[in-house]
Amino acid sequence: MLQIKNLQKSYNGVQVIDINQLTIPKGECFGLVGNNGAGKTTLFRLILDLIYANKSEVLINKEKVSRNDGWKKITGSFLDESHLIDFLTPEEYFSFIGKLHYKSKENITDFLELMKDFFNGDILETNKLLRDFSKGNQKKIGIAAALLGDPHLLILDEPFTGLDPSSQIRLKRFLVELQLRLNTTILISSHYLNHVTEVCQRIVVLEKGIIVKDLQTNDDTLMELKEYFEVLT
Amino acid sequence: MLILNIILHEWKKSIRGQGFYKSLVVNILLAIFAVSLAIVLLFIGxxxxxxxxxxxxxxTPLQLMNGAMLYLMFLDLTIRFFMQQLNSFNLVPYQTLPIKRSALINLILLKPLINPLNYFTFFIIIPFAIQSVMHYYSFAVALQFVICLVLGTWxxxxxxxxxxxxxxxxxLSFLFLFLLIALILWLEFKKHFxxxxxxxxxxxxIIFNPFGLLIPVSAVILAFYLNKWFFTQNYYPEQFKESHIGDKMFQSKLVFLNNFGAVGALISVYVKLIFRHKRTRSILYMSVFFLSYGLVIYTNDLFYTNDGLLYLVSVxxxxxxxxxxxxxxICWDGSHFDNIMTQNISIRTxxxxxxxxLIIFDLICFLLTTPYLFLGIRLFYLHIAALIFNMGVNVYLLLLLSTLKNKSIELSKATTMNYQGTTYKxxxxxFSILLLPLFLMIFISRFTSxxxxxxxxxxxxxxxxxxxKQLISICVQQFYKRKYLMARGFREGE
Incomplete structure (x- = not known):
């Protein structure tokens, strides 16, 4: 589904991403962990063609991402709540995103019905603009919008941060379901080691832009990760 | 001491702000503008x-001035109502600190008074006071006159x-003030009042009585306490928030845009963008107001007899x-640029x-200005020619040039005299938009007519x-070249 070969990015001569080879097969749930400044967000931005790579080969579905729009059809992503179109109401935002994916009004209504649980009644029919919502609720809106286009590849940057405990649990359940039901490939980054190990089949640890660990999740993974990050401090 | 600290913070904020040095050119241009304005005003004075x-x-000149004074103050009030920005000093970081609330409010209220824009009129007043008031009366009267006007400004x-x-x-409130002035003028001419x-x-x-200045002083104090009273009534900042419920009606009329796929969806987002931000709204109203400039220009003989000039004005x-x-x-998409770039929208779309x-804007302006055809059918033909030039040349130029900017625009703040997001670009x-047709016109007409x-x-x-198709393709290529730079600039601006 996603192939990265020879991806390099540096700012002012400092290498921030250097990945030789990374392949994520279809249907895998892939977790990215690493301390602040490890390059998680930079990697996601490179995958989504938002920043210029010094050297790169990023392929989504065997198509190059740079100077190409094809991957946008099958990729849903949410990086940061500050990038939402903040002068719209949630309904308007969903209908905008929906239209970009050729969804009918009924499709969107059905989708929002599915999301009702996740939204917990705080979001729809409030007649508020996105900028007036709390960060957590903005995050929920962004994540929901990323799901709206039935993506084959879903990219979420720190989806658990800023969510209340119930929503974190709901989101976890949601992602697992999504993967089972639609065989969606999921990429998430997180600081919550226990959440990632619960949701992801494969976990990669990034440090200063380099892959230092590539683990298939099993019962010992959480312990292993905890030990790794304890040593670092 | 406290006030000094806060003023220092504000100063630091302005010089450490993003793009202070980048917009140095803009600041220099503005300074040149200010100096030239000052010279003109001095000359008038x-x-x-x-x-x-x-x-x-x-x-005497002073008596004439005094008679006109209430009118001038009314006029000043009207202009201020339109132009003066409310002080948008960010209270929140200070609210939780042990600082007296009233001190903060005093700061909010008094800070605008040190804005130099307030005192530009004194380039007229002081020469006038020296020349005419001192000449007829005395230095003391002239001084009292100037002090009275400073108080009036406050x-x-x-x-x-x-x-x-x-x-x-x-x-609406602007219109109300305007009508009020019209009414008073009418009463004056009819000699009712x-x-x-x-x-x-x-x-x-006020000016001749030694205690006269007590009147403007008490007026200033009264105005100050009116403001104070307002803040005690509206204690929390959230009480100022504007609501957007009013535009519900308007949106239902936009449903037809749904039939145009992604392009329609984007355009309906832009329409909301324009109507839900103060800055864009006021630009919209002002532009429509500027359309009436044609009344002044087209009826002027200098222009009406010169087809070349007339054409440029039509453009x-x-x-x-x-x-x-x-x-x-594009740069008004700055805050959500990353989002748009990862949505299912091709760059071309x-x-x-x-x-x-932009084409829709052209057509709206064209339709709104059709009444000018009553000034002569020739104008109507010129407008059509200008419309075609705008649609076929200027629109692409704007599209191409828009990719040069990589500073996002803060739309929710203030209205006139707001230069945020303005760079030399x-x-x-x-300039390129305004000068291109001018140069082409001069160049071609030199050899022909x-x-x-x-x-x-x-x-x-x-x-x-x-x-x-081909021209948009060029824009797409240019966009790809600049995409990463733009995205980076917009992210930094946050």
Whole structure:
């Protein structure tokens, strides 16, 4: 589904991403962990063609991402709540995103019905603009919008941060379901080691832009990760 | 001490802010503008006394000035109502610190008074005071006159702040003030009531009586406490928040846009963008107001007899909205640029939507200005030619140039005199858009005639309209080249 070969990015001569080879097969749930400044967000931005790579080969579905729009059809992503179109109401935002994916009004209504649980009644029919919502609720809106286009590849940057405990649990359940039901490939980054190990089949640890660990999740993974990050401090 | 600290913070904020040095060129241009304005005003002040002397009237210049004073203050109030910004000092970081609330409020209220813009009128007043007031009366009177006007400025500034906070600065309240002035003027001419003689009497007392200054002093104090009272009534910042519920009606009319797929969806987002931000709203209203400039220009003989000039003015007038908003396209998506770039919108569709938005602006301006055909059918033909040039040339230019900017625009803040997001590139855009037809016109008409030049420019426009596909492709290529730089600039701006 996603192939990265020879991806390099540096700012002012400092290498921030250097990945030789990374392949994520279809249907895998892939977790990215690493301390602040490890390059998680930079990697996601490179995958989504938002920043210029010094050297790169990023392929989504065997198509190059740079100077190409094809991957946008099958990729849903949410990086940061500050990038939402903040002068719209949630309904308007969903209908905008929906239209970009050729969804009918009924499709969107059905989708929002599915999301009702996740939204917990705080979001729809409030007649508020996105900028007036709390960060957590903005995050929920962004994540929901990323799901709206039935993506084959879903990219979420720190989806658990800023969510209340119930929503974190709901989101976890949601992602697992999504993967089972639609065989969606999921990429998430997180600081919550226990959440990632619960949701992801494969976990990669990034440090200063380099892959230092590539683990298939099993019962010992959480312990292993905890030990790794304890040593670092 | 505390106040000094906060002022220091504000100062640091302004010089450490993103792009202070980047916009150095803009600041220099603004400074040049300010100096030239000051010189013009000094000249006016210098000659004002003489001009008033020459009037066929037994009154001295100061008496004439005093009589007009209430009118001038009213006018000043109206202009301020439109132009003066509410002080948007960010209280929140200080609210939780052990600082007295009243100290913060005093700061909010008094800070605008040190804005140098307030005192530009004194470039007129001081020469006038020296020349005419001192000449007729004495130094003491002149001094009292100037002090009275300083107090008057403070009073107006404070009163404006209060009225704007209390009643909001929408177009309706502006209109109300305008009508009020019209009414008073009408009463004056019909001799039912003379504000002139009232003003004369009041200011005669203020300026000549040793205790006269007590009146403006108490007026300033009154205005200050009105503001204070407002803040005690509205204790929390959230009580100021504007609601958007009012535009519900308007949106239901936009449903037809749903039939145009992604382009329609983007355009309906832009329409909301324009109507839900103060800055864009006021630009919209102002542009429509500027359309009436044609009344002044077209009826002027100098212009009406010169087809070349008339054509250039038509280009400007039929392109008013396009030019105003064309400078902002793409960078007004700055805050959600990353989002748009990862949505299922191809770059081509994205640019197409922007292109069509600009075309719609052109058409709206064209339709709004059709009444000018009553000034002569020739104007109507010129407007059509100008419209074609705008649609076929200027729109693409704006689209191309918009990719040069990588600073996002803060849309929710303030209205006029807001230069946030203005860089030297904005001037570049405006100049190239305004100067291109001018140079082409001069160049072509030099070898042929004005009429031929207009035909050739129109031909350029037509070919631009027909070659839409190819020209948009060029814009797409340019966009790809600049995409990462833009995305980075917009992210930094946050």
């Amino acid at each position: 210098y000659s004002l006394g003489g001009m008033l002397e020459r009037l066929d009237n037994p009154l 009073f107006n500034s404070l009163l404006t702040a209060f009225l704007k906070r209390k009643y909001g600065a929408d177009v 003379s504000l002139f003689s009232l003003s004369l009497a009041v200011f005669k007392f 400007f007038i039929t392109g008013m909205l396009t030019f105003m908003f064309g400078q902002w396209i 994205y640019l197409n939507a922007n292109y069509i938005l 904005s001037f570049l855009v405006v 004005v009429e031929v030049a207009i035909w050739i420019l129109t031909f350029f426009g037509l070919s631009g309209i027909f070659m839409r």
